[in-house]
Amino acid sequence: MSPISPPRATRSTELAIAAIAVVAALVLTLAFADLTRRVIMPTWVQVSGAYLAVWVPLGAAVAVSARRNPVRWRRLLRITPLDVLLGIGIGLLARATATLIQAGLTGVMPGGGIRLELDPVTWWVGLLIAPVLLAPLVEELFFRGLTQPAVTDAARAAGSRPRAAAATGVVVAAAVFALLHTLDAATPSGAWTVGLSTFVLGCAVGALVATTGRLGGAIVAHAVFNLTLVLLLM
DSSP: OOOTTOOGHHHHHHHHHHHHHHHHHHHHHHHHHHHHHHHHOHHHHHHHHHHHHHHHHHHHHHOOOOOOOOHHHHHOOOOHHHHHHHHHHHHHHHHHHHHHHHEEEEEEEOOOTTOOOOOOOOOOIIIIIIIIHHHHHHHHHHHIIHHHHHHHHEEEEEEEHHHHHHHHHEEEHHHHHHHHHHHHHHHHHHHHHHHHHHHHHHHHHHHHHHHHSSSSHHHHHHHHHHHHHHHHHO
């Protein structure tokens, strides 16, 4: 097993927990999107609701897993100065790649001369607190802390070699991570842009976690990735 993998006896349970959380997040996201089309609500409520529709099931899954395997999660949550440096570098490189993806698919750079006109509450919630502070923590705990090692162990159990199993865990977790981020896209090109960009980020941070056995670098990279987009939109 990888250094971040749960004990074999809990492998199928961890995978089931992750799968249930993803399905719940998909259902809640689509349901809330439908609600916003039928009910008038403040922008900050729409933004907060969209995040919570994903975070509540993912966070619940992480809480269940952490209660079952506290020692493994304590190892995962360690962070070193090297993790911070690697996270910053990966976050910047992933944002540069995402910028090229957007330019190639839409012909427009991030921001594109458009400036967001938001009320103060929406600005703080939608552009700082949610994407930069909370999303990296909740999403990395779930995708790289729970889903990736569960898939890796399942691949090992199916007969894959360690490196192939680790790669499978990285790619599957990144793909699901990208899928959830495409749900709010307004156009097909927007969905492709967001999907490919987040898949690149997911693969990069997944490889880092698979190598170090720690989530710190992934959380930092995710925060830098989101923060740089916010700065481009300002």
